[in-house]
Amino acid sequence: MAPALLLLSLAAVFTTVAPAKVCGRPRVSDGVDVSSMKRVFEIGEDVTLSCEQGYLPSTATPPRITCTATGEWTPANLACSPRMCQIPRPLQPFAKGRTEAPFKSVLNFSCDDGYVMVGANESRCLHDGTWSHPPPLCKGVNCPLPKPPREGRIVHDKAVTGTSTIYGQGWTYECNPPKAPSYERGSCMADGSATEPPVCRDVSCSIPPRIANGVITFAVMRQRGYKEKVKYSCLEHYTLEGEAEIQCQNTGNWSSLPVCRAPCEVGIKRGRIFYNGRKIWIEDLTPNRVLHGEHVAFYCKNKAEKCGYPVASTCNDGNLPIPDCYERESMPAGQALLKTGPVD
Structure with missing residues (x-):
């Protein structure tokens, strides 16, 4: 039985010792x-x-x-x-106005179409408050000089030197008269290629069309060649809207026609208006006419304050709206007789 007693005593020893924290x-x-x-x-x-x-x-x-x-x-x-890294001043607008970035921040850079990056495309804020790389440069793509059309030439928007041009620069194609280019403009494109030269071809435009309330000035009614022009004018009191001259384009069509806008009659019988810097009675507006685009102010009544106030209206191609607030006054019968003469 002794071994069993020994085991029990050892267990008692272990249960009385508390572990250290x-x-x-x-x-x-x-x-x-x-x-x-x-x-x-x-x-x-x-x-x-x-x-x-x-x-x-x-x-x-x-x-x-x-x-x-x-x-x-x-x-x-x-x-x-x-630690904070100072964001370079040119980049602050892209950082929504922030001037600093915390340690481990990353700036990612990209260039617009037509530009190639020179330098690293990202920079990290380091433990010492500096950036791992400076901002890169975005350099414009180079294109070879464009080829002129077979029967024409190229006119560059800006003077060029050497054997290349840069992205975004443009030019105009011209053909030997009377031919016209199939398209007139070319440029250095984002992929580094220049616009292919157009084809020079014969182009003519139809007899210039007539416009309502207008005339073609000093022109023989015949077909016109590329870049030939004719000029329009309007009848008296009509207002020309658009370019007075139209030109025969390389498509064989005329450029946009102008429009002659009609004058307006002031549609009230009695009262005062403000027109051309003067306050006048409608009877004194002779002839009763305002031109397209001109302004006329009508006097409306404020019954509560017992006073009048002007409300402007604009003549638009023969239509001059009367303000809703304007009260049309009926003319007394006696005055009407006085204006129109005796009645038999």
Whole structure:
């Protein structure tokens, strides 16, 4: 029976010994360096806290924390804030006005169509507050000089030198008269190619069309060749809207025709208006006519305040709206007789 008693006594010894408390790795805020810390600490052990590379401490002296008998750490009075990198001034509008970016931020760069990037396409904010790469340059794509049409020439918008031009630069194709190019404009394109030259061909436009209330000035009614022009004018009191001259285009069509807009009659029998900088009675507007686009102010009544106020209206191609607030006054019969003469 002795072995059994020995086992029981050993069990009693083990149950009377309490295990020692320890502290696990302390919980700290973002940016505090825990890379060199152990996973378990004994009671009474101290740890000096510091910030990771790229972060700034909130205190000048590194704080120490201690593992207490309860297995808890004393309070950690340290906050680590990331270093900031200054965003280059030309890029600040793209960063929504921000002037700084925190450590580990990444700037991604791209160029518009027609431009190639010279430099890195991204830059990272480093631990020392500098960027890993400077902003790149966006350089315009180069195109070979364009070829002229077989029976014509090229007129560049800007003078060119050398054997190439850059993205966005344009030119006009011209053909030897009386021929016209199948298209007139060319440019250096985003893919680095220049517009292919057009074909020079014979083009003519039909007899210039007539326009309502207008005439063609000093022109023989015949077909016209490419780039030939005719000019229009309007009848008296009509207003020309659009370009007075039209031109025969390379498509064989005329450019947009102008329009002659009609004058307006002021449609009231009695009252005052404000027109051409003067306040006049409608009877004194002779002839009763305002031109297209001109303004006329009618006087409406404010019955509550017992006063009048002007409301403007605009003549639009023969139509001059009367403001809704304007009260049309009926003319007394006696005055009407006086105006029109005696009645038999």
